[in-house]
Amino acid sequence: MSKRVLLGVLLACGLTAPALAQEPKTGGAINAVIQPEPPGLMLAMVQNGPVQMVSGNIFEGLLRYSPKLEPQPELAESWSVSEDAKTYTFKLRKGVTWHDGKPFTAADVLFSLDMLKQTHARARNNLAQVEKVEAPDDYTVVFTLKQPFGPFLGIFEVGSMPMVPKHLYEGTDWKTNPYNNAPVGTGPFMFKEWQKGSFIRLVKNPNYYEKGKPYLDEIYWQIIPDAAARSVAYETGKVDVLPGGSVENFDVPRLSKLKDTCVTGAGWEFFSPLAWLWLNNRQGPLADKRVRQAIMFAIDRDFAKDVIWNGLGKVATGPSASTIKYYTDDVPKYPYDPAKAKALLKEAGYKGEKIRLLPLAYGETWQRWGEAVKQNLQGVGMNIETIATDVAGGNQKIGDWDYDIAFTYLYQYGDPALGVGRNYVSSAIAKGQVFNNVEGYSNPEIDKLFADGAVATPDSKRKEIYEKAQKILVEDVPVAWMLELQFPTIMRCKVKNLITTGIGVNDGFKDAWLDK
Amino acid sequence: MLSFVAQRVVKGVIVLLAIVVLNFFLIRLAPGDPAVVMAGEAGAGDQIFVQQLREKFGLDKPLPEQLFIYVKGVVTLDLGFSFRQQAPVSKLILERLPATLLLTLTAFAISLMLGVLFGTFAARFAGTWLDTAITIFALIFYAMPIFWVALMGILLFSVTMDWLPSFGYETVGANLTGLAHVVDVAKHLIMPAMTLGLFFMATYTRMTRASMLEVKRLDFVKTARAKGLSDAVIQRRHVLRNALLPVVTLAGVHSGTLIGGAVITETVFAWPGIGRLMYDALLQRDYNLLLGVFVICSAMVLTFNLITDLVYRLVDPRIEFTT
Numbered sequence: 001m002s003k004r005v006l007l008g009v010l011l012a013c014g015l016t017a018p019a020l021a022q023e024p025k026t027g028g029a030i031n032a033v034i035q036p037e038p039p040g041l042m043l044a045m046v047q048n049g050p051v052q053m054v055s056g057n058i059f060e061g062l063l064r065y066s067p068k069l070e071p072q073p074e075l076a077e078s079w080s081v082s083e084d085a086k087t088y089t090f091k092l093r094k095g096v097t098w099h100d101g102k103p104f105t106a107a108d109v110l111f112s113l114d115m116l117k118q119t120h121a122r123a124r125n126n127l128a129q130v131e132k133v134e135a136p137d138d139y140t141v142v143f144t145l146k147q148p149f150g151p152f153l154g155i156f157e158v159g160s161m162p163m164v165p166k167h168l169y170e171g172t173d174w175k176t177n178p179y180n181n182a183p184v185g186t187g188p189f190m191f192k193e194w195q196k197g198s199f200i201r202l203v204k205n206p207n208y209y210e211k212g213k214p215y216l217d218e219i220y221w222q223i224i225p226d227a228a229a230r231s232v233a234y235e236t237g238k239v240d241v242l243p244g245g246s247v248e249n250f251d252v253p254r255l256s257k258l259k260d261t262c263v264t265g266a267g268w269e270f271f272s273p274l275a276w277l278w279l280n281n282r283q284g285p286l287a288d289k290r291v292r293q294a295i296m297f298a299i300d301r302d303f304a305k306d307v308i309w310n311g312l313g314k315v316a317t318g319p320s321a322s323t324i325k326y327y328t329d330d331v332p333k334y335p336y337d338p339a340k341a342k343a344l345l346k347e348a349g350y351k352g353e354k355i356r357l358l359p360l361a362y363g364e365t366w367q368r369w370g371e372a373v374k375q376n377l378q379g380v381g382m383n384i385e386t387i388a389t390d391v392a393g394g395n396q397k398i399g400d401w402d403y404d405i406a407f408t409y410l411y412q413y414g415d416p417a418l419g420v421g422r423n424y425v426s427s428a429i430a431k432g433q434v435f436n437n438v439e440g441y442s443n444p445e446i447d448k449l450f451a452d453g454a455v456a457t458p459d460s461k462r463k464e465i466y467e468k469a470q471k472i473l474v475e476d477v478p479v480a481w482m483l484e485l486q487f488p489t490i491m492r493c494k495v496k497n498l499i500t501t502g503i504g505v506n507d508g509f510k511d512a513w514l515d516k
Numbered sequence: 517m518l519s520f521v522a523q524r525v526v527k528g529v530i531v532l533l534a535i536v537v538l539n540f541f542l543i544r545l546a547p548g549d550p551a552v553v554m555a556g557e558a559g560a561g562d563q564i565f566v567q568q569l570r571e572k573f574g575l576d577k578p579l580p581e582q583l584f585i586y587v588k589g590v591v592t593l594d595l596g597f598s599f600r601q602q603a604p605v606s607k608l609i610l611e612r613l614p615a616t617l618l619l620t621l622t623a624f625a626i627s628l629m630l631g632v633l634f635g636t637f638a639a640r641f642a643g644t645w646l647d648t649a650i651t652i653f654a655l656i657f658y659a660m661p662i663f664w665v666a667l668m669g670i671l672l673f674s675v676t677m678d679w680l681p682s683f684g685y686e687t688v689g690a691n692l693t694g695l696a697h698v699v700d701v702a703k704h705l706i707m708p709a710m711t712l713g714l715f716f717m718a719t720y721t722r723m724t725r726a727s728m729l730e731v732k733r734l735d736f737v738k739t740a741r742a743k744g745l746s747d748a749v750i751q752r753r754h755v756l757r758n759a760l761l762p763v764v765t766l767a768g769v770h771s772g773t774l775i776g777g778a779v780i781t782e783t784v785f786a787w788p789g790i791g792r793l794m795y796d797a798l799l800q801r802d803y804n805l806l807l808g809v810f811v812i813c814s815a816m817v818l819t820f821n822l823i824t825d826l827v828y829r830l831v832d833p834r835i836e837f838t839t
Contacts, residue, residue: 176597
């Protein structure tokens with residue numbers, strides 16, 4: 001079998017960053033905020049944002065991704081794809097050790113995949129196309145797919161597929177394994193101490209395989225539950241880094257203007273968080289496409305961006321964020337047009353039936369956004385009732401399809417086959433889940449397009465398919481797309497190279513250094 | 517007295533078990549369960565996955581069976597396992613309990629001492645400008661929500677004046693030991709303890725003042741005066757001592773409210789206590805952890821109440837322990 005070799009170019013990962021002109025300095029500690037306190041640090045077991053942010057320093061994946069989402073080597077130093085695009089061969093880096101000194105080998109990869117299929121919902125979905133995985137030797141892993149799967153090289157970053165030490169987990173009860181709270185990985189930083197409710201301390205891994213890295217001696221993740229208190233902690237110099245989303249949006253402009261403060265929106269390219277309103281397509285007025293279109297015309301999304309999100313982010317044009325593959329803005333447009341919304345509602349015969357709106361219980365910004373949307377919709381004559389819940393209660397309602405309109409935002413993971421299709425194909429309709437096709441939209445043409453798009457080759461064919469899908473979806477408005485969110489990271493300017501990949505602060509601080 | 521204490525303890529245990537059973541059902545009334553929360557956070561999750569999680573947590577069993585398993589655990593002092601945090605509940609609580617005790621007891625001491633002191637002064641100088649000043653001062657702190665006082669405190673003492681740290685239990689990374697560590701913790705404690713304490717201080721001030729004014733009018737005070745006792749002795753030994761009884765009652769009742777207030781205070785000041793643990797457990801529907809915190813808090817309230825009853829006797833020897 002002749003192989004088309006895609007060389008994993010051994011880029012030192014910081015090379016893309018502009019700060020290269022300066023020689024990195026070694027030493028020092030970074031104080032960063034983590035919000036909320038992670039429930040544990042075992043990334044293979046719990047996958048919420050804060051867990052990944054801290055554990056992304058401790059664990060590693062086979063690959064990481066550049067801001068343009070090109071794969072870069074991490075634990076795999078190179079990879080190749082067979083001509084039929086069904087066999088992927090990864091060559092692992094030699095000389096990598098776990099923090100306890102044991103070597104990292106292909107056996108760990110096989111074990112991790114097995115474990116993740118049971119504990120990691122997203123990895124489980126991503127690996128659905130894999131027929132078998134083999135390890136011909138200690139440093140080679142071969143994936144054989146059931147059929148070609150376009151985004152396959154996009155599922156290997158640390159949060160999607162963290163590598164787990166086989167020697168510490170095999171044969172144990174995973175959920176009570178003591179290493180869940182004192183994790184052992186291969187990453188640039190090692191777990192040192194966790195004062196529950198106060199801070200998590202990571203220290204430099206002196207045996208890290210990239211010589212000279214990491215540059216920092218320590219990272220302190222400070223746990224500060226109140227948003228205003230987090231802003232003050234930065235203001236008073238007690239923390240150096242506020243990762244995206246850790247302060248309320250209305251504090252961002254003020255904090256950005258502080259002395260020696262640098263702000264960047266980079267590091268979210270892989271996730272591309274997109275906010276929308278789930279519209280329950282199954283029942284009531286929202287079952288009518290015209291009512292859903294009216295909602296798009298009724299909502300002033302520029303106002304939401306400029307006022308509620310302080311100008312951060314971008315008005316969404318459809319189901320794909322502009323940062324992911326095969327995005328197109330050549331789709332029907334929905335500018336703010338209350339008159340048109342009213343006309344559509346009239347045409348659809350809307351008679352003021354009550355519509356329940358479920359805001360997202362993620363803090364002030366989201367609450368205000370809920371109020372603004374309610375006002376917009378009331379403005380065109382819709383009868384809106386806001387339902388107040390906490391996150392768990394809201395999830396339950398959404399999972400039970402017990403809502404009419406509900407706020408959400410979801411990650412897109414770089415490729416429509418990973419993060420977009422799942423929200424619209426009818427095979428992803430199932431009660432009891434908070435993601436996937438919650439709105440109950442069902443269109444055989446869309447089902448086919450996404451099914452074809454995932455396995456089509458070459459790239460130009462995929463592009464054509466996904467562009468068509470975007471047009472159909474935007475016309476049908478299964479959900480109301482709001483904004484591509486931006487979560488700026490605020491930090492002291494002395495912190496250099498903090499964000500070097502498309503995964504940002506979730507990818508660990510191995511390239512970061514302090515200009516003291 | 518011993519048999520009084522023993523009987524109260526037995527009654528306390530029964531109350532505690534009733535609380536456990538009630539809470540067990542109450543928290544399950546809230547929509548959403550830990551499996552839904554965790555699948556939600558994973559950014560994906562199908563029904564099979566959620567079902568697997570439920571089985572792992574034992575949430576697929578019938579409710580009475582879950583209750584039986586839990587109560588059996590509590591009776592043998594096993595508060596269960598937090599699947600959410602992947603650690604035994606008792607360990608999680610014990611890690612955080614000292615911080616909460618330090619905060620609430622300090623706040624309690626501050627509120628009681630200042631409250632009684634101010635109340636006494638206000639009563640002593642009733643109708644003067646001092647009385648008015650104290651009353652207004654107390655009213656302000658009684659009327660302001662705790663989180664507001666906390667934020668204003670941070671703005672003034674941390675941001676503007678830079679006197680006190682705005683959050684946390686100690687200076688992270690300073691690795692202080694001995695006296696330096698004690699001073700460091702004390703500096704961190706001042707604002708949260710004052711914030712929590714000032715609210716309760718206000719109540720005690722008002723209560724002491726009103727109660728003292730009432731006692732002052734009673735006949736035995738006149739008798740004391742007729743005996744020729746000095747005003748200071750009358751105030752301290754006769755008026756205050758009798759006036760304190762309602763204050764002590766109120767303080768006992770407040771022990772529960774104090775823990776409630778600690779949730780807010782701990783949140784704003786990032787104080788690593790169980791108040792915050794309880795709040796997070798609630799949001800994440802971490803049933804075992806939440807129940808565990810409730811059990812511990814209930815035990816604390818029951819203990820406080822028992823202490824209150826014992827203090828009664830010290831304040832007023834006329835009260836007898838009857839069982």
